[in-house]
Amino acid sequence: MVEDKCYFVYFVFIMNGIGILMPWNMFITSKAYFSDFKLVSSKGELTVYSKYYLQYVGFCSMLPGVSFMWLNIFVNFGSGGLMKRILFSIWVLIILFVFTILMAVCDTSHQVILFFVFTMLTVILLNSAIGVYQSSLYGIAASLPPNYTGGIILGNNINGVFVTLLSILFQYLFATLRRAAIYSFLSALFFLFICHLTFLALRLNEYFRSNEVLRKNDLAAKLESTIEDVPFLRIWKQAFLQVFNAFLVFFVTLTIFPAVHSDIQATNPNFIIPPEYFALFTCYLVFNVFAMLGSLTSVWVKWPSPQTLVIATVLRLFYIPLFLLCNYNPKGEVRQLPVVIGNEWVYIFMGVTMSYTHGYFSALAMMYAPLSVTEHQDKAGMFACAMLMTGIFVGIIASFLWPHVVAM
Template sequence: MAMNGMNRRGQDMPEEQMLLGETSKANIINSTANGKIGEKTTFLTPEPVRLTPAWEETNLTNDELNFKGVTMEQAQLETNPPKDRWKIVYLILILHGMGTLMPWNMFINAKSYFVDYKLSANYTGLEEEENWYAKDFLSYLGIAAQGPNLLFNWANIFIQIGGKLTTRIVWSIVVEMLCFIVTVVLAMTESSAWPDVFFYSTMLIVVILNMANGIYQNTVYGMAAKLPPAYTGAIILGANVSGMFSSLISIGSLAVAPNPRTAAIYYFITALFILSLCFDTYFALPLNRFYKYHELMSQKAIQKKVKETANGPLKVPYWRVFKECSGQCFNIFFTFFVTLAVFPAIDSAIKKYDPDFIINDKYYVEVMCFLTFNVGTAIGSMLPGFGSWPGPRWLWIPVVLRFAFIPLFLLCNYRPPGVERTLQVLIPWDWAYFGLGSLLGLSSGYYSSVAMMYCPGTVSSPQYTSTASMFGAACIITGICAGIATSFVFPWIVSNVTLPL
């Protein structure tokens, strides 16, 4: 019966398998005869040949598996996406975020150097009535700094400015460094005999500096756009830290330097050092595997988009997009309008009321105005990470209520240079001024961040969110310029208005 079963199974087997079976039996018999049965059996065991096992576990397309247009390094990056070890790329972008606002913060924080030293009546010998250079210096500085940005930001919505990334970022940083070198030379030069030349030279430096900085700022955000969203947040964090850093450097320079001239030299050389670090770290980014991976993914996405729009780019309905995001654009504009109407023009001209106040005259403006505002702004811009309130529909209410900051600061001990105040001082307390300054910075950082977050989500078509973001960015600069222009009126108000009390 057993033999019959075996014969029946043998008849059911294909002829090739029977032949292979007989061949295997013959091999085993021969191996046993030679005493090498284990070696022969292992050698003849059929196994697939695997040259690069990692390739067999990926989901790459056929073109990439055939190495069409892909280098071995790119293939390795795609198969093993790297991580940002030690958060090096994140820290570099924080540094570049500091660099984007370094020119603006360094110049407005140097008010004491410009107004109380280089353009002061004691240094130039000019009477206060003739010395209009010092009277509205920060307002003129703001227009010179933000005027070019206003034009570039609105033009960039409708005209996309191209050019190689490296060319734009390298030359913009170089121009900024040259401007700071000239500023240091002017600080070292005796300019008491030609205050007008010093004033106009400073304004020209500020214009050139901020034109270069506008290109640099757009380029840095372009770098971050290739990375995960958190890296754009790193630039914003760096920009907020920049103001606080500038304030601390200004205080430190005054503390260690024997005179305002030496303090200004130390101060502006620090800006040169930060910009040189930005220059060096930019060239370090392409060497980082994490950055190279996201650069590769960005290039592939661009190529895919080019193929999809081969029939021609879609026309952007600018007016429709603006109408949809106009509510948040107003919130952005009005937040910065109120902030720049008060800071730094009014805020930095408020004098100490109590002679026994804890902060002495030397550091009063640096601490109570610049450091207080910049710390408040930095904290306020971080708060939306924990939640935002109110929603997009009702955000305009607290934004409009912030207008109360303007009369409140005017009722403090605001003493613009060369102006005899007639408006009564109804808020004389230094601690009350400190509280107002903290609230101004905190609310400015918070509501500007929340409005910018809401703005892209107000458009009905997702492909136009970037256009809405550009409208929001342009409204930032528009609000800044409108606030700075309004600040020219406040010295006249406090010298011509009296409350009927």
Template sequence: MDLAPPKDRWRLIYITLLVHGLGTLTAWNMFITARDYFVSYKLKDAPQYANNFMPYLGWAAQVPNLAFSWFNIFVKIGGNLTTRIVWSLCMEVLIFVVTVVLAMVDSSQWPEIFFWLTMVLVFFLNGFNAIFQNTVYGVAARLPPQYTGAVVLGSNICGTLVAFLEWGSASFTGSQRTSAIYYFIVGMFVLLICFDTYFALPLNRFYRYHETLQERTLRVNPALAANQPAAPKRTPYALILKQAAVQLYNIFIVFFVTLTIFPTVHSDIHPMTFKADGGAFDSFLHANFVRLTCFITFNMMAMIGNITASAVQFPSPKWLWLFTTIRILFIPLFLLSNYLPAGRERTLPVLVTNDWAYWALAVVMGWSSGHGSSLGMMYVSGTVAPEHAATAGMIGGATLVTGIVTGITFSRFGAEIVSMDLWRGM
């Protein structure tokens, strides 16, 4: 008997996966956006730690994320998706509780302990988050492609919401301590919402239909009989990687270019034409230049890019590689903007000398990041047989993290490039 395909009434499953997308990047976005809390407040009397906070934070967050992302594909932790999601979310919430407690206490007498304790917390937080993230992509891969897009959309919305949350908490609270407490509590509640909504998925007819459809595909296809629990068959990882190679490249190169620029280079680009005494608008923009042109612009445009990818799947899977490869040009363009890394003397001439032009560049970079990454993640599951779609989705998630780590690593060379003696006299 055929199952009549039900509809996703009120888009409940789409919204649920969007919320889980929020959860996948909550930890990363909240810690990088809270830079002033760590650098200017908690570590203000320890410049040796404050000056290196962002690089250490990037490594502490993304190296375990990378390791666990790939480990989670080849070693089925906990045996099923539910166990992995439940335990990873529980541990993330616990770590956020410890982070809130650290915000409450006075750590001015032990900044070194606070610094390394924060790095340890970030390490484990992102390790558990990697398990959660890849498992969510595995769940979404069972559904039509736009539901994978919902996860990516949620991750892009996360950055925008966190940027405004940080701005609001800094503007409306009397101290950085109070601001940080409320700020991290909100992150904890986002993860709790993800925990609750996951258990609502099996109650929905639309979700049950697609889950049952996948199970029936495995059951009725004789070629897949070996995949049944009685006689498990090894997952053909080599075949999946070969079939999905082009889309995995697209996912990797999008995040490599983006993380090479954002946030390390992007957040150290300073205004040239806006002056603090140039009127109310210029004064406002000058005071919030990095917050507006970097964090808010990037996250908002990445979110819009995800929406456009869901509405129009262009470029097609065949030509997406061209779109993603052209984005490599953003790296030299941002280095040629007024990028002034701390503690370095810039010797490379600034060629992007107008802040409006730089802002336009930031808009296009953010949009293309969201659009390209969404298309890559939406296309990757369709490159393999249906029974391997979940694995392909998880490999796509791990490739995403690989691009992030490689981009963060390469971003460290930005300061070296713009301060080379080679450019003197140009």
């Protein structure tokens, strides 16, 4: 039996798990650059685009991502199978990030609406590519041992920590939001090149090639077969509980993070974290560090069981009202709902537990999904990934409501 020497294949899946969410995390952690610099009026006033920047980005990110991810299950986009889809998607991401950097360099202060339109179009195209990239990567990982799917989830969460630390570093080093954002986007561009190179190297790896040969139903052969050959309804029924868990975990999280989470402010003006860094540390850094630790825990601990995981994912719904009761002050709205949870440490503890359970339960759901079917594990993995993205999309839509709820 060929072994994964030096865990090279596992490392490649972690690296590409990082690369998948690089565009999304760069756009949300650069919130200040967009909402406080690029999308304000020429007089420095807030616009509707700056007030709801994260919600607009979330909506434009997930609509094409969800659509392409579901299509990727049923439709073969071109020849060559999943490997070619991934490499093509990475090149699309690279080209779009070059365009994003050029837009950052240009002065758009008198063309706010045009900049907003170009930014949202870029986000739509980015996430169309991400939808194909992510679904294809999960499809390949589903035919390997379960820990390779866990490696993708781990990479997703490492990405969040990596991007947040870069944002803190660049905000500290550079005096302007524009320059900090440019260096953030350049970092993403560099990392996407690395993802491309590692995936090319994967084709030469003996362990990966042997697994492709030993599969009972080769992925490429399945993709080139007719739709009728794949029992989609049976796969869906067998994997339903786990794909529902994936949906619910991401729905709860994206209802809160980042739209609500990033607008929660300290009630104590002398709190240890300065106001300008409060959201970066208590929202982005806390979420990404503990989501990563949660997904890492799933490598060694597999509890709850596939049958009882749904209880834990349903209980996470209580996080939504709890975060709204914190000192959440959305831009452009006057909060009327009383602040019940005003202690910063209680709020941070809530953020830690929400983030940890997100990483842990999402990793379990994604690992359990391919194991819940007797064949076509790749399709079960792709179904779970599509429901994950659907959960993100529905959660983002729900986040549009919360500024109005607390202002009632």
